[in-house]
Amino acid sequence: MRDDCGDTLSAAPTGDTRPWSPHVREVNPLTATPAEPFSCLTEVELFADLSPAEIAAMDLMTPAHLFRAGEFVFSQSQPVTALFILKSGRVRVFRVTEDGKALTMAILEPGAVFGEMLLVGQRMYDNYAEAIEDAAICQLSVAEVEQYFLSDPRIAVRISRLLGDQVARLEERLTDLALRPLAARVASTLLKLAEAAPPPRFGHAFVVRLTHEQLAGLLGATRESTSKTMADFAARSLIRQGRGRIIIQDTAALHEVARKTA
Numbered sequence: 001m002r003d004d005c006g007d008t009l010s011a012a013p014t015g016d017t018r019p020w021s022p023h024v025r026e027v028n029p030l031t032a033t034p035a036e037p038f039s040c041l042t043e044v045e046l047f048a049d050l051s052p053a054e055i056a057a058m059d060l061m062t063p064a065h066l067f068r069a070g071e072f073v074f075s076q077s078q079p080v081t082a083l084f085i086l087k088s089g090r091v092r093v094f095r096v097t098e099d100g101k102a103l104t105m106a107i108l109e110p111g112a113v114f115g116e117m118l119l120v121g122q123r124m125y126d127n128y129a130e131a132i133e134d135a136a137i138c139q140l141s142v143a144e145v146e147q148y149f150l151s152d153p154r155i156a157v158r159i160s161r162l163l164g165d166q167v168a169r170l171e172e173r174l175t176d177l178a179l180r181p182l183a184a185r186v187a188s189t190l191l192k193l194a195e196a197a198p199p200p201r202f203g204h205a206f207v208v209r210l211t212h213e214q215l216a217g218l219l220g221a222t223r224e225s226t227s228k229t230m231a232d233f234a235a236r237s238l239i240r241q242g243r244g245r246i247i248i249q250d251t252a253a254l255h256e257v258a259r260k261t262a
Helices: 052-059 142-150 153-179 182-196 212-219 223-235 251-258
Strands: 064-067 072-074 083-088 091-096 102-108 128-131 135-140 239-242 245-248
Touching: 102 212, 135 142, 142 153, 153 182, 182 212, 182 223, 182 245, 182 251, 212 223, 223 239
Parallel strands: none
Antiparallel strands: 064 135, 072 128, 083 135, 091 102, 091 128, 239 245
């Protein structure tokens, strides 16, 4: 697999339209509108306890926006205090280190809830959120979260569970970075991304849609070391690689690799 992106933010040329160039192309997403209407709340676990009538009523107050691949949902220069619901597409949340490298915090799949919202314990200060493919996203203000979410015990309970899951995932990731070899981290990350991806159709293998550069950013590793590990997995028929696509061929073997600690 060939990666077109450099290891540092400064490597991207001015005017680059690739989604891995966070310092260029800061458009105003509020002017974007979806091509056709959709519900922001259906198929989102946070609202699973609501009735269809309640979801329809809440949809009336949730603005919908279409973000093109490479556009920012928010950034350091365009901070937004709001809660976002990812309806379709994918979003990368990342930080920029002092030496200009991007450290990916998460790759968000449809149904994810994110944003700078202190009321529900979410903090995105100094983070960027960028659509890595065309994404439909709903946005709720502080007042709307207070009025419609925290006042409803069903949603408040699910928010607490969501935050607990996020803390658990962060602790697991920190443990991986400190104690586990790169091959185990790569295998574990691929398995988690495959689980979060849409289910395969007609019995096909799971597909993870990431480049080596994107995967390296998620692992906190260099692209070169990540590519070397991926090449080894491919040689052992654990995965098959394509441009921006990783096909999981041997899930059981990847689980074995993921469990290794040395």
